[in-house]
Amino acid sequence: MSTSERLIESTRELLWERGYVGTSPKAIQQRAGAGQGSMYHHFTGKPDLALTAIRVTAQEMRDRAEEELSAPGTAFERVSAYLRRGRDVLRGCPIGRLTQDPDVVADPALRRPVDETFAWLRDRLADVLAEGRDRGELDAALDPVATASAVVAVLQGGYVLARAAGSAEPFEQAVDGVLGLLAARVVPTPSP
Amino acid sequence: MSTSERLIESTRELLWERGYVGTSPKAIQQRAGAGQGSMYHHFTGKPDLALTAIRVTAQEMRDRAEEELSAPGTAFERVSAYLRRGRDVLRGCPIGRLTQDPDVVADPALRRPVDETFAWLRDRLADVLAEGRDRGELDAALDPVATASAVVAVLQGGYVLARAAGSAEPFEQAVDGVLGLLAARVVPTPSP
DNA sequence: GTCTATATGATGATAGAC
């Protein structure tokens, strides 16, 4: 891995662990095993490096979600697989946590990839739900867009509850809760 | 307001706006109109002041929630009133945002009031839902604990989505989504 | 490309006068 790549990886880790405000150039350099000169040669400063790191993490998150959401199965099965995928819950969401960073939210360039990631995710989930509804798998009265937003919110809020509790349990309960509600909207298949 | 109270209020505001890591003693003092000596006379340091501030905010949040959840009405009406209460969505939740602060989560004393607040809220919502189920207002198969966790998670996640988007819209959609799912579990009242 | 100075201001606190 090149010095530039190591700097990006270090920044990705630190942004996840400590956020933008809590991450110093010095800490990035130390974790990457690089000096000050290297960092300021490859990047104009902390915002530039952070933007690069955020973009990589955002792309990774989209790719991972697309895997589950484009898999075969009913809409309910795919949403369920996405929500129940193994996660290191107590670490939280590397993109969602950035929304609590005042300097990220205040800078349009830094906020943009965060915004786009969640917008894409809600749209993608809404598509899956709308498809399930149109196929007759889900209740015709289900609102795909609102439900998709609720599903993404449960994930992000689940992380918050888990970190507050110091345990993954509230996250799992919240996922159980929303899937339980959604399951009640699944149209029963006529027996063969 | 005494100097001590002004210091607490300033800390509450700054913790909400910038988090624990992003809040400096100097900023607290300036906003409170107090000198260094005053702050270190009344409090042992930043953690002590933050703990006091967090406790006040947590109590305020519980009192406010209790108002809506103990109001008259069906379980669905009370949960709905709680979720739809007017909120300054883009500011986020003053307690939930602390879960993204590494120094808060790492310090058991600071994390405790955050943990207790969410534990209380989930329990209280679960009580309301269980009561509604036992009264026959809600489907007997509804899981009160899991559903309560999902409701709180939608709120916390809604803030995340709203701050990412720079708009309250995703928050409102998420609330619509979970209430739409819950409404489908309301047992129809027999017409008189 | 990487390194070592060097610089300005902030951070989080202590000491002691008033």
Next chain:
DNA sequence: GTCTATCATCATATAGAC
């Protein structure tokens, strides 16, 4: 109780040698 030094360290760079 409040104020003004004073302090060591960190944050975020820039300059210039190698």
